[in-house]
Amino acid sequence: MKKKMTVDDFINDQENKNTRAKTNRDIILLKTFFQTKSESRNVEEIPPANLEEFLSEFILTVRTKEGKDYEQTSLRGMRYSFCKFFFLEKVDNARYFII
Numbered sequence: 001m002k003k004k005m006t007v008d009d010f011i012n013d014q015e016n017k018n019t020r021a022k023t024n025r026d027i028i029l030l031k032t033f034f035q036t037k038s039e040s041r042n043v044e045e046i047p048p049a050n051l052e053e054f055l056s057e058f059i060l061t062v063r064t065k066e067g068k069d070y071e072q073t074s075l076r077g078m079r080y081s082f083c084k085f086f087f088l089e090k091v092d093n094a095r096y097f098i099i
Contacts, residue, residue: 008088026081033058044091055082 005013037054039046046054059075070078085091 022077023084025087026078029062029078030055030058030082033062033081043086044089 019055034040037057039054059079060080061087062070062075066068
């Protein structure tokens, strides 16, 4: 008997592997940033005002491995990765995340 596919299963199956890998890299980079700020809570446990502050600071201060500024399109891609992650993980306190 074939397992019934959910909407989430369908979306995950359609997603490009490269997109999924980029999203994962961006989330790891964000979590590393949180650690440098001594923030050990999970994203869903951070109050919205604090989360917005962290995310804004991240976007303003993140640098490449070479210490250079990211291109604007790269920062936009990171933001989309975060929004996607928050949506898929059902992080309610990130629903107001706007940069």
